Amino acid sequence: MTEQTPVLRLENIVKTFPGVRALDGVSFTVLPGEVHALMGENGAGKSTLMNVLGGIYQPDEGQIIVSEQPAVMTSPLEAKARGIMFIHQELSLAEELSVAENVYLGELPKKRFGLVDWDTLYARTDAILERLKVGFDARTRVGDLSIANQQMVEIARALTVDAKAVIFDEPTASLTDAEKVVLFEVIADLQRDGVGIIYISHRMEEIFKITDRISVLRDGSYRGTLHTRDTDEEAVTQLMIGRKLDLSRSESTHELGDVALEVRGLSCGHLFEDVSFHVRRGEVLGFYGLVGAGRTEIAETLFGLRDPSAGTILLDGQEIRIHSPVDAIERGISLVPEDRKGQGLVLGMNCRDNMTLPQVSDLTAGPFVSDGAEVAIFDQYRDKLDIRTPGWRQLVGNLSGGNQQKIVIGKWLSMHPNVLIVDEPTRGIDVGSKSEIHNLIRELAAQGYAVIVISSEMPEVLRVSDRIVAMYSGRVMRTFTSDDVTEDNLIQAISGLGDGAAA
Amino acid sequence: MKPGTLSTFLKRGAIWGFIALELIFFTVAGEFLSVSDKAFMDVDNMLLLFKQSAPIGIIAMGMTIIMVNGNIDLSVGAIYAFCAVILLDSMTWPIFAGLGDAVIPVSWILALAVGTALGALNGLIVWKTGVDAFIVTLGSMLGYRGLVFMYNGEQPTSHLNWTLVDFAEQQFLGLHTATWFLLIVTAVIWFLMNRTVHGRNAYAIGDNRAAAVNAGIRVGPHMMVNFMIIGFLAALSAVVFYSESGSVNPNDGELYELWVITAVVLGGTKLTGGAGSIISTFGGVLAIQLLRKGLAHIGADTETVNLVIGLILIAVLFLDRQLNLKGKEELKV
Numbered sequence: 009m010t011e012q013t014p015v016l017r018l019e020n021i022v023k024t025f026p027g028v029r030a031l032d033g034v035s036f037t038v039l040p041g042e043v044h045a046l047m048g049e050n051g052a053g054k055s056t057l058m059n060v061l062g063g064i065y066q067p068d069e070g071q072i073i074v075s076e077q078p079a080v081m082t083s084p085l086e087a088k089a090r091g092i093m094f095i096h097q098e099l100s101l102a103e104e105l106s107v108a109e110n111v112y113l114g115e116l117p118k119k120r121f122g123l124v125d126w127d128t129l130y131a132r133t134d135a136i137l138e139r140l141k142v143g144f145d146a147r148t149r150v151g152d153l154s155i156a157n158q159q160m161v162e163i164a165r166a167l168t169v170d171a172k173a174v175i176f177d178e179p180t181a182s183l184t185d186a187e188k189v190v191l192f193e194v195i196a197d198l199q200r201d202g203v204g205i206i207y208i209s210h211r212m213e214e215i216f217k218i219t220d221r222i223s224v225l226r227d228g229s230y231r232g233t234l235h236t237r238d239t240d241e242e243a244v245t246q247l248m249i250g251r252k253l254d255l256s257r258s259e260s261t262h263e264l265g266d267v268a269l270e271v272r273g274l275s276c277g278h279l280f281e282d283v284s285f286h287v288r289r290g291e292v293l294g295f296y297g298l299v300g301a302g303r304t305e306i307a308e309t310l311f312g313l314r315d316p317s318a319g320t321i322l323l324d325g326q327e328i329r330i331h332s333p334v335d336a337i338e339r340g341i342s343l344v345p346e347d348r349k350g351q352g353l354v355l356g357m358n359c360r361d362n363m364t365l366p367q368v369s370d371l372t373a374g375p376f377v378s379d380g381a382e383v384a385i386f387d388q389y390r391d392k393l394d395i396r397t398p399g400w401r402q403l404v405g406n407l408s409g410g411n412q413q414k415i416v417i418g419k420w421l422s423m424h425p426n427v428l429i430v431d432e433p434t435r436g437i438d439v440g441s442k443s444e445i446h447n448l449i450r451e452l453a454a455q456g457y458a459v460i461v462i463s464s465e466m467p468e469v470l471r472v473s474d475r476i477v478a479m480y481s482g483r484v485m486r487t488f489t490s491d492d493v494t495e496d497n498l499i500q501a502i503s504g505l506g507d508g509a510a511a
Numbered sequence: 512m513k514p515g516t517l518s519t520f521l522k523r524g525a526i527w528g529f530i531a532l533e534l535i536f537f538t539v540a541g542e543f544l545s546v547s548d549k550a551f552m553d554v555d556n557m558l559l560l561f562k563q564s565a566p567i568g569i570i571a572m573g574m575t576i577i578m579v580n581g582n583i584d585l586s587v588g589a590i591y592a593f594c595a596v597i598l599l600d601s602m603t604w605p606i607f608a609g610l611g612d613a614v615i616p617v618s619w620i621l622a623l624a625v626g627t628a629l630g631a632l633n634g635l636i637v638w639k640t641g642v643d644a645f646i647v648t649l650g651s652m653l654g655y656r657g658l659v660f661m662y663n664g665e666q667p668t669s670h671l672n673w674t675l676v677d678f679a680e681q682q683f684l685g686l687h688t689a690t691w692f693l694l695i696v697t698a699v700i701w702f703l704m705n706r707t708v709h710g711r712n713a714y715a716i717g718d719n720r721a722a723a724v725n726a727g728i729r730v731g732p733h734m735m736v737n738f739m740i741i742g743f744l745a746a747l748s749a750v751v752f753y754s755e756s757g758s759v760n761p762n763d764g765e766l767y768e769l770w771v772i773t774a775v776v777l778g779g780t781k782l783t784g785g786a787g788s789i790i791s792t793f794g795g796v797l798a799i800q801l802l803r804k805g806l807a808h809i810g811a812d813t814e815t816v817n818l819v820i821g822l823i824l825i826a827v828l829f830l831d832r833q834l835n836l837k838g839k840e841e842l843k844v
Contacts, residue, residue, distance in 0.1 A: 062725075083727070084724065084725045084726070084727055085727030088727055094725070096725070100719060100721055100722035100725050100726075101719060101722060102714065102715045102718035102719045102722055102723070102785065103718060103719070103785070104714060104718050104785045104786045105711070105714055105715060105718060109711055109714075109715070110722075113715055113722065113723065113726035113728070114712075114715075114723070114726030114727040114728045115726070115727070116708045116711055116712075118708055121707070122707045122708050122709055123706050123707055123708070124706060124707060124708050124711055
């Protein structure tokens, strides 16, 4: 393989954003017919690198070389024209259009006068779908497909042109195992045709199954490339996080209290069915599963954002009904949502106002909002949670992810909740702040809060939870205690393989 | 039948069901309340209804594209009035004096070109500045209306050309000239939206703009073309109407944008873009005109008509929302 011309070469790519060096001299090479894994923790710079490659950002230094020709990627179209295809993790599909139109989006085959050549379009798309062995045809409306099938539509795009390099960004995040097999076959096909493949994934077993080489990014800098067959998970992890993976949990040293929240047979349409669990005071209950497994929907139901179709919720042993977030907050259930910037914060408001948002109607002096009381609350939780900000006047939009998350957590703590639900607590937060947030969650439990943590990251859920509920397509597969959980049986459970009853 | 087909069918067919309901209601109510002896479902009355639908209807076809594309155009009423002024006034310009009746096509083309240019200006601003189309066209609505007043002050602009009036009042196969224009525009725009790459890209842009950009679709030019189309159609609507009436007040066409948007929304086009159908817009146009005519038929005054249409619009959107909710598990926001 050493004699081959690389299909894609990155040389010393540097990209800075105000205050952050997002990419710091990243170089790596993709050979034809190779599957090259790109690994790194969230925030390590993978997506920035891909955006540079795709022409969405311009690099400050360094160059991109496609087939030994220096290339300036000015737009996604330019990247595509040079034979570089992206399969995005976040679905970029137009739901109202047909599968065929989505697959050939931007490149609909034309007849004269700009008419769409529907026959060609459908025939070509059906041929691609055939290869993917999917159960729908080119005319299906994309909005009617499941998330997994929509992901397959996204993957079908890679097969529309003679690509030189295809970048798969977490393609298996929502796929079932049968679909994964098909995906890996497609990748093997592309490999045989001499296409270079960049494969971004967090899943070690996939990486070791299909890739040839592994490049690792950490905090925006390139950490080296390993040959997959000469290395093992531990070495890769060490390269990724700069230390050995700390699977040891912060064991609970404190006594668990009474059951704070119990859920029996809770269902919400097809989103999740017959879900039962309980969480005690002083305990962290982790929810782990694939995207679309129904974890977030459970949180939203507990917070009154969705109406359950069946089942009961018991708070301190009392059956309750929660119809709206107002109900939930009144009963002491708080939700730190998944989308911090979209749902958790008002980015254009300052730190203090964000923190006191849910209780501002109580903090009044006469008809006016009492500034003093607000500042007092802010100061208290700034100290307690170690929020680093120049002052309460700072707009939260200007804070780092970790500090933003602490503001959201502080907002709910100041309401003195019984149950704190944290959805994806460290999404988009850098490594250092991550462990801080983890410690904070452990600490909150130690202080007697009942905490529910929803996470898609296995190390995180293993680290913070006392018990873990594994979910697969809307159902609880199994509840693990910290003693019987291993990476293997956890993965099996969330892939729908694990036998719920097996020990 | 595939899942979802029934509900899709219901949603697509809803506007036609609504029209049928209106016809039945006004026929029955007309028997008791009508001030005239004629039945509501009289052939002449229905032909007239089509003709009267034309000015709003022609613009509504353009508005459907604009809204599917994820934009909105509030300036159509002003473009309509300005083009009407150009049409009628240009026939009296000295440079065209020697043309005789040949001035008619010249004035038409002039008016249509002005409409297209005004639309292009809207599109260019939306494209190049990235300012929301609502704001841009709110500005141009005021600006273009200002041009109308600058042209002739508060005075109406009048010019009757009898050849033109004869043409406009002609009936071919029983349908009036204006009706033909409406039908042809509907057919052409339907074709554009469903059969051409431009039309399909317009849907894609309105549905998921980021995806369209990523796929290399040039969003700006598409939007500009669509604004040119709606400018052209607003001008065409003016040409069709004022060929017959021969006199334009500077306030003509006011609130047209709102009637047009009402018709498009009644036809089921999403305000957020990405979904909408030309045929359903046609239904929406007919439904509104039926309502106006029907209420007049049973003796309601204009104020009542507006009140009823407003209530129906809100009721329809509420129903649509309820139908589109995915059951009770829907996220409450």
